[in-house]
Amino acid sequence: MMKCPNCSSKDIGKIGSHQFYCWGCFIELTVNGEKMSVYQVEEDGTLSSLDDLFFGEEIPQDFPQIHASS
DSSP states (O other): OOOOTTTTTOOOOSSSEEEEEEETTTTTEOEEEETEEEEEEOOOOOOOOHHHHHHHHHHHHTTTOOOOOE
């Protein structure tokens, strides 16, 4: 079972082929190979990057490895 890298919640939903949503802290996670991006969902539905808060962190071991097809 994977956990959110922000709040450690296990309540993670898949919303796209490389996108996940944490219902614990309401952030969106995008995983592409070894790169993970973290976004805050704003009230109007836009995404604000939180990568500066997570810069330098590696993808947690229990997070699924997803590779985009070329």
